[in-house]
Amino acid sequence: MKTIEIEDDLYHYIAAQTRQIGESASDILRRLLLGEQQVSPSSVKSSPEALAEHATPATTTGRDNNPGSIFDLVSRQDLQAESSVVGRFLYLLSVLARVHKKQFSKVLEIKGRNRLYFATSAEALSEAGSSTNPKQIPNTGFWVITNSNTTRKKMMLTETAVKLGYSEQDAERIRDLL
Template sequence: MKSIEIDDELYQYIAGQTKKIGESASEILRRLLLGDAEAQVPEVSEVAAVETPVAVNSNIFDLINKQDLQAESSVVGRFLFILSTLARVHKKQFNKVLDIKGRNRLYFGRSAEELSEAGSSTNPKQIPNTDFWVITNSNTTRKKMMLTETAIKLGYSEQDAERIRDLL
């Protein structure tokens, strides 16, 4: 197997094209580029399982592939990937992240400008496949805290929120 390097934006696009749980990047690209007959049309039940918001007791960890996380070479890339997965699973609830704030700073917003106006050197990045933005210049400990708070806002238990945090 060969390895290639792609930028974060392209990787997030590829990951966003997932049609079934456990589908690898190679399978996604084969389906998109080559029209592979087996990969092209997933079963309806598999698509419904991915697109339906997951109940609180469902296992988000089945949707986050360890290989995909390891492919992200930076903490920011993994941070955005985890947030994007949470947003995909909890589409209707994800706007609750807008309530997560620091003492003097917004962590999440609807635009880069909103976050830039709320603090200096925030380095806002769009959460892939969403209309939400997040600051990315904070240290890893702060990013872990933001993931933990996000998971709790979305209804995860303390224990599962810590597991999500530890994916970073």
Template sequence: MKTIEIDDDLYQYIAGQTLKIGESASDILRRLLPGAPVKAAPARVDAASPVAAPVVAKSATSTTQPAAVATESDANKAEDKSSKAASNGKKVGNIFDLVTPADLQAEPNIVGRFLYLLSVLARVHKKQFEKVLEIKGRNRLYFGNSAAELNEMGTSTNPKQIPNTEFWVITNSNTTRKKMMLTETAIKLGYSAEDAERIRDLL
């Protein structure tokens, strides 16, 4: 196996093409590059032989080729898992049908997990998700239709777009506030108080 060094933006693009958790960079490139050689079938592993655990990429700046790409985009993760569920005839009715511990571990920080969970909620409850605009603080908006709208309500709100949606959310709040926002979002979308707490605790 050879080691190559690539720019960060190119790495992020490759990672964003991941179709499943644990797909290696080599597998992604074999799929994307025309004329790339087909991967040979893996040798059978004896039941008594130890199997090495997959290596997860820790940083997009790593110069080694990751054995498992764990920085795929929020939208791609949600879309892939939703498509698989649909193809298997499984009804995707709530966030728990899509989110797994592996998905959350792939997010490097609280803000990443926060945006990912909101993006999955938006995907599952697309028609109702605009209700998040009703969630407000005493003197500020938490959700909006643009970054400018949120910036008008306060300084240093650090608004970010919820992946795969037209909605924006402030991200400069502390973890406790983010959990409260997730809880209120879940309640707005029809989850029970118990399930809303489960969603909150995913953060």
């Protein structure tokens, strides 16, 4: 097996093309480059551990008729590729945005007592508080503050998941991915 280096945006694109639980990057690339008939079904993991890493939301109303959920697109390997808490936070938010395109604007309702957490521009977050360190959620038109501590980021992920229709239990599982 050979190792290649790819840029983060390409890696995220490949990960977004996952169709089955446990599908490896090699399987995804083989399918994309060589076609469906070249994918070996034996290469897809179906162990209880691999299946346990994934679940579906308790309700499908927040899934925009998308056949997947965040658990279908995020793996431990994806998260380990992000070296910082902020990177993992932005990555998880971007996957939630991809799965829930039509509803993701609900994040704008999530606010602190004296601070905005999400906005549609960096300026809006900067005007709403000092040292917010706004970052754009990848592949979206939304921005989020990133200077909060990890506990606050986990709370923001939990609230986001609940707003998007996940059960409290699955929202906690998403939070724990951070």
